[in-house]
Amino acid sequence: MATADQILALVRSFIADENDRFLAIASQVATHESRQGHHEVARQLKDLIESAKRRQTKLSPSRRPVPIIQPKGELANLLSASFPEDRLSDLVLSSENHLRLKQVIHEQRQRDKLAAHGLVPRHKLLLIGPPGTGKTMTARALAGELRLPLFVVRLDGLITKFMGETASKLRLVFEAIAESRGVYLFDEFDALGAQRAADNDVGEIRRILNSFLQFLEAETANSIIIGATNHPEILDKALFRRFDDVITYTLPDPAAVEEVIRNRLANFDTANLEWVSIRSSAQGLSQADIVRACEEAAKAAVLEDSKRISESFLLDAFEAKRHANRLQLQIGDIRNAGR
Template identity: 40%
Template sequence: MEGRLLATAAQVRALVESHSAGDEARFRAAVGDVLDSAGRKGDRAREVEELRGLLDTRRASARPQTPAAPAPPSAVVQPRGELAQVLHVALPRTTLADLALGSDVMARLHRVLTEQRHADVLRARGFDPLRKLLLTGASGTGKSMTAEVLASELGLPVFAVRFDVFADLPAEDAIAKLSLVFDLLAQSRGVCLFDDVDALIDPDGGERSRSRLRDVLRAFTGFLDADTSASLLVVTTNRPQLLERPVLRRFDTVVDYPLPSTGVVQEVVLRRLRGFDLSAVEWPRVASTASGLSHEQVSAAAALAAKQCILDGAAQVETSALLAALRERRQMLKMAP
């Protein structure tokens, strides 16, 4: 054995793990440890120095790399047969840059994306990435859009499940279709959006209706618990207080979406009206008038003000136009049942 560069089992393991994880710094340290051991033994000194030179060259040429999201598929095939009634497949193009959310929510979404992009590294160390998400908050706060963003950032399709259709089906049919959905997730990785799980909860319905929906919700909870696919499962609700604790325990994380703050209102308008001159806008007045409105409602008001600007031939979007549009949206909410 004399004269050979031999590594211990621990050193070999460190080399393999660091290379698999793409951890350049740890890999170089592991190689250096092997060379140090060989150098101390005085074996093959010239080869040791040559290898040190190669290691230095690798260190000098190494550059930090950010994992790139895979390119999205070029086309999707819509489901047929039993699934066609309850499932729609899409390739979203909405990115994180299109979202205007509070810093806490954005930080949580970045965490999900980071864990998904390094899923193999986490699993190699015995951990699963965040995958089953419950998003709570009022309508129009960005919950459904989040599923599209996660899919776009990860280069995956969105499988949008229509819970409202499930709610109108006999329990046996609904459960059978749910089973098909989860079979699809096991075969084709994607982001599955189960939008508005409240549709399976009818506190105002008759006992027969409540019993049927409880059966469907119980089946959904079981499918959710048993799912071990690589797909992301995103469930949204406007009324999390209606969900029982056994349902909540099935999720890896719960993210609450509040109504937009003052800063977020401005971000929503800026993103919606890219390319418009907003230099004259009095943001404190806009934020105050928008208080209590959702992201969706603020965005709709911004679009209304921009269209008025275009039709009037105005050079700028004026504060007065934004305020009028916001008040109109608020009036519409008052008229809604």
């Protein structure tokens, strides 16, 4: 018979909808039964596993059933759910960030093995860096790799002006984190984690941060929690110690610029592009800016019934993005000056 550990692992993988892991554990059970002399049981198990694998291969991603896990009641105003199919290979990352995220995925996939030795996989990540550098896409990729739902915490529904209400809503979110396994993204995390000693701080903000720190400290390893911020300098220092990993994102270097463009325009003819000029023109833009500029150039090519990307159009699109960013900064400065 299967061992108690194998039965527990089978149940956990079934609940988490991890088909590959479920079949891998079932194969271990089949091997165990064969060693015990239960050859007929082992043969039947192996036949069932092979049949399941063939069926899994035939199901294309678009035909696979999508789990329906939508927040209900008050949580519907606090969380939005999606089921990304993004992968780590879809991101353009530094080699260091790629290795660190691969380690997170590896530990999550082997969390039962770690738990058997009293160890906990990495599951609390703080992502910091400029807008458009891949923080949100990282959350989507982790959810896609692990076949988990992505829950984005809606800060507009979470943070209120009423004393004590935000903390009670935070409690609801962390109860969901404990009960429903998924990737939970706190975007614009600085809205929750601003320094408690800030000059413009009020008592309610301190209480919110203290509540968050307590909930985060008590949280189990069932889900992955991600905080993402463009302003790490205003985060309370105590937060950094509560996360398993702090991952820094930067604007793409020239090599990354070219990789982003080639990936996004893979279905078009880019043989005429002068890459030295292209890389230079895109410097200072985020990955998101570059992707949007590529999409503008792609649309222009499609509307002209061409597969060739116009270099001049692409350069103009980069400059338009740069101008929009400058304008956005100016608007932000005006708003800050008026406070």
